Amino acid sequence: MKPVDWKVLGTDGEARTGILRTRRSEIETPVFMPVGTQATVKGVRFEWLENELDARIILGNTYHLFLRPGPEIIRNLGGLHKFSTWNRSLLTDSGGFQVFSLSDLRKLTEDGVEFKSHLDGSKKFLSPEVSMEIQSALGSDIVMVFDECAPGDADIAQTKTSLELTARWALRSKARFEALQTNGLDSGRVELNSDAIISGRQALFGIVQGAGHKNLRRESLERTIEIGFDGYAIGGLSVGEEKRVMYDVVEYTAPQMPSDAPRYLMGVGTPEDLIEAIYRGVDMFDCVMPTRNGRTGGAFTSNGKLNIRNAKFAEDSAPLDPECPCSVCARYSRAYLRHLYQAGEMLAATLISHHNLAFYLDTMRQVRQSIKLGEFGQFRKKFLSKLQNEDEAADV
RNA sequence: GCAUGGGUGGUCGAGCGGUCAAUGGCAUCGGGCUGUAAACCCGACGGAUUAAUUUCCUACGUAGGUUCAAAUCCUACCCCAUGCA
Numbered sequence: 001m002k003p004v005d006w007k008v009l010g011t012d013g014e015a016r017t018g019i020l021r022t023r024r025s026e027i028e029t030p031v032f033m034p035v036g037t038q039a040t041v042k043g044v045r046f047e048w049l050e051n052e053l054d055a056r057i058i059l060g061n062t063y064h065l066f067l068r069p070g071p072e073i074i075r076n077l078g079g080l081h082k083f084s085t086w087n088r089s090l091l092t093d094s095g096g097f098q099v100f101s102l103s104d105l106r107k108l109t110e111d112g113v114e115f116k117s118h119l120d121g122s123k124k125f126l127s128p129e130v131s132m133e134i135q136s137a138l139g140s141d142i143v144m145v146f147d148e149c150a151p152g153d154a155d156i157a158q159t160k161t162s163l164e165l166t167a168r169w170a171l172r173s174k175a176r177f178e179a180l181q182t183n184g185l186d187s188g189r190v191e192l193n194s195d196a197i198i199s200g201r202q203a204l205f206g207i208v209q210g211a212g213h214k215n216l217r218r219e220s221l222e223r224t225i226e227i228g229f230d231g232y233a234i235g236g237l238s239v240g241e242e243k244r245v246m247y248d249v250v251e252y253t254a255p256q257m258p259s260d261a262p263r264y265l266m267g268v269g270t271p272e273d274l275i276e277a278i279y280r281g282v283d284m285f286d287c288v289m290p291t292r293n294g295r296t297g298g299a300f301t302s303n304g305k306l307n308i309r310n311a312k313f314a315e316d317s318a319p320l321d322p323e324c325p326c327s328v329c330a331r332y333s334r335a336y337l338r339h340l341y342q343a344g345e346m347l348a349a350t351l352i353s354h355h356n357l358a359f360y361l362d363t364m365r366q367v368r369q370s371i372k373l374g375e376f377g378q379f380r381k382k383f384l385s386k387l388q389n390e391d392e393a394a395d396v
Numbered sequence: 397g398c399a400u401g402g403g404u405g406g407u408c409g410a411g412c413g414g415u416c417a418a419u420g421g422c423a424u425c426g427g428g429c430u431g432u433a434a435a436c437c438c439g440a441c442g443g444a445u446u447a448a449u450u451u452c453c454u455a456c457g458u459a460g461g462u463u464c465a466a467a468u469c470c471u472a473c474c475c476c477a478u479g480c481a
Contacts, residue, residue, distance in 0.1 A: 033431095035431075035432065037431095037432050038432085042434095042435085059431075061431085061432080064433095091431095093431050094431090096431075097431045097432090098432095100431090101432080101433080102433070105433080117433095144431080147431095149431075207431090233431080235431070237430090237431095238431090239430085239431090246430095265431090266431040267431035269430045270430065273430070285431095286430095286431060287430050287431080288429085288430070288431085288432045288434090289429075289430055291432080292429060292434065293430095295434080295436080296428090296429070296434080296435075296436060296437090298428090298429075307426085307427080307428095309425090309427095310425090311425070341435095342424095344435080346435065348435085350435095
């Protein structure tokens with residue numbers, strides 16, 4: 001019995017809509033997963049995520065929680081779900097991305113990666129085995145293999161070396177993962193009824209690398225499938241390559257990924273990126289943009305982006321996005337949000353983050369609906385053309 | 397009234413004869429953020445003009461003066477702070 005169940009409910013071209021069942025929640029796809037690196041989606045209470053936003057799954061990060069508060073503390077407190085009170089699905093990234101983003105602070109070897117903690121400079125070691133152990137202590141529902149994410153513009157030789165290391169690490173990740181499951185060390189274990197269709201164990205997703213090189217993407221994909229995972233991710237995109245390269249790689253890779261498992265494009269992206277990737281066959285996304293940009297004054301709207309810091313909003317009584325049904329848009333004006341931001345009030349960050357997540361999640365709902373109706377093609381065109389109205393959006 | 401210290405660009409505050417349109421903080425304006433070292437980072441910030449790190453104008457309380465040259469030195473005045481009457 002598998003740890004997750006995946007059923008396609010409808011397709012439109014390469015686009016798919018379906019239901020992913022984890023041991024903790026049902027997730028309709030395509031899905032956007034808010035990023036909650038340090039056991040919190042920055043600036044947004046779980047109450048909002050559960051109720052109004054209705055997020056079914058969020059991320060956590062192995063590297064950050066490893067450094068603080070530490071996996072043993074979280075294990076002793078009953079796992080990340082219990083610790084944080086987030087009871088829906090959790091996906092934990094393996095720390096692989098930090099191999100890339102903290103490249104100045106780490107040393108990479110075949111065995112693993114030695115990090116110099118960005119908190120206190122102390123040495124920390126992460127490897128496929130350690131990452132799996134931490135993720136089992138966290139008890140997340142979906143575990144990611146420990147990979148190496150090469151830069152977006154990596155050349156062929158560099159990419160090949162990186163991809164092969166990732167493949168060896170994937171094998172090691174799976175081996176340790178299986179052992180941990182057998183030994184019952186997963187702190188998020190759920191005992192399900194005997195008629196359940198899933199196992200109650202953690203799920204493990206593999207990651208396809210290969211930067212912008214299609215032949216290497218193919219090689220990475222084949223090796224990943226050969227090992228066998230509960231879901232498959234495309235990693236190593238939106239890390240500095242050109243947008244066209246990203247779309248090309250997704251267009252090439254996604255349709256070749258197993259159709260009976262969810263496809264996850266890691267770290268992407270803008271609303272436009274999501275639509276384009278869904279169009280090319282992707283089911284799952286995560287990205288810091290709605291929360292990070294929200295914290296720094298950037299709002300995503302159905303008419304494109306706007307920057308709440310701009311003086312032109314000082315007396316604008318309109319909501320961030322007149323078409324948005326979220327509670328922030330129902331109540332607060334751009335003028336007020338701008339004032340909060342300018343005054344350095346933390347509520348600005350909270351409210352804009354909330355709106356941005358609402359916009360992302362609502363967009364996904366519309367996407368799913370349009371795929372079910374076989375109208376995703378039209379939806380995509382309309383959605384993308386509206387995003388171009390950025391300038392007018394500001395003047396609504 | 398006397399004594400002392402001080403009056404600098406939106407603001408606070410450095411500068412104390414030339415390299416000063418004047419360091420820096422804040423404010424303001426603009427840009428960026430894609431598996432979060434990020435409530436962060438970058439840029440602009442007297443006016444006009446130029447292809448330009450170009451040229452010009454106006455500025456360091458006010459008015460004079462010294463000097464080749466003054467935000468910087470001198471004189472008078474105005475104002476502020478503190479102390480003494």
